Amino acid sequence: MRTVGSASAAPGEIDTGRLAVGETRDGAEFGLPVAVVNGRKEGKTLYLQAVSDGDELNGLGVVSRVVPRLDPTDLAGEVLVVGIANYHAFQVAEHRNPIDDTKLNRTYPGDPIGSASERIADATYEVAAEADLVLDLHQGSTSRMIDEARVRCGRHHRLHDDCLELARVFDTGHVLDRRGPDGQLARVAPDDGIPAIDPELGGAIGWDESSIEVGVRGVFNVLEHYGFLDGDPQPGSQVRARSFERYGAPKGGLVRFTVDLGEEVARGDVIFEIIDAFGSVRARITADHDGVFWRSRRLPQVATGEYVCSIGRGIDTI
Structure with missing residues (x-):
């Protein structure tokens, strides 16, 4: 029993x-x-x-x-x-x-x-x-x-x-x-x-x-x-990823992602933009390292310094 x-x-x-x-x-x-x-x-x-x-x-x-x-x-x-x-x-x-x-x-x-x-x-x-x-x-x-x-x-x-x-x-x-x-x-x-x-x-x-x-x-x-x-x-x-790299917003506004979840990114690739209410680009953020687009915020509005997304780093295949 x-x-x-x-x-x-x-x-x-x-x-x-x-x-x-x-x-x-x-x-x-x-x-x-x-x-x-x-x-x-x-x-x-x-x-x-x-x-x-x-x-x-x-x-x-x-x-x-x-x-x-x-x-x-x-x-x-x-x-x-x-x-x-x-x-x-x-x-x-x-x-x-x-x-x-x-x-x-x-x-x-x-x-x-x-x-x-x-x-x-x-x-x-x-x-x-x-x-x-x-x-x-x-x-x-x-x-x-x-x-x-x-x-x-x-x-x-x-x-x-x-x-x-x-x-x-x-x-x-x-x-x-x-x-x-x-x-x-x-x-x-x-x-x-x-x-x-x-x-x-x-x-x-x-x-x-x-x-x-x-x-x-x-x-x-x-x-x-x-x-x-x-x-x-x-x-x-x-x-497999061994760590995360977190990205915050350098400007306030709306986040527009340029990559999808699970997509591989290379250093220098644009991963998201911040636009204003009328669609003008206020900031364009690139990946600091190679990795996989792992996680992101759900709602688009961000304040300066607010969390936006994470890139999985130390990537290999198991």
Whole structure:
């Protein structure tokens, strides 16, 4: 029998329930929606999590499509799912937890007597720590962004190659191989011997069908590659970046991009212009280095110094 919160499933069964993590402001207990898919055959354990940031919903779209397609009688091993991790932020469609003004994915492994976010991190990491693999599904929130998988443990970590392989199998087409900030789930889990990545599924606000389908395919690639399900996924070659170069606005006005997401750029290429309300060009910005146009702001209006876009650097193919 495998139990997560109120969800319990014997081999060959699936169950859903809630993982209690605290109380709301009116004193009512609340819990995170969880699912346990317990395969009939023995195998590895996959931990799958979504909505660590309350306005990043594409991961929830993935979970809502993956779980109904999992037949525990065909599964070897277990899939443990937290469908909505950042409960408070999800309720108000905000990025950070409004109870403590904290980004949940900076609080792992958590604290059972800490802040609201630390308590959620503690409860979810207790589940994740039982897994052999971790997928923490994210998206670019309010930015426009390519689909990518992020390896956050750092290139000198003992599990780096395992995490990179997990990202390659997930197969978004792009990988960011760069050590992440302290407190990220995909940073903490490898320290405990668990390969982990955080796929960033596009950058749409809300619900982007194309990025959700990329995530669904990625989860099933992982399930097949690591023996949970029969299958032999064949991931294609993928572009890897090792760092970002951020560009800000030298003038105020409207941004007009001259390259598309995922497009290669060379040093000296024009990547965006800033125009005034009548279309006159006020500034023309070129790339400082070769790279890939990785991420950009969604709305066109900018003030001086405001973030505009990012170029992925240190590019190769894996």
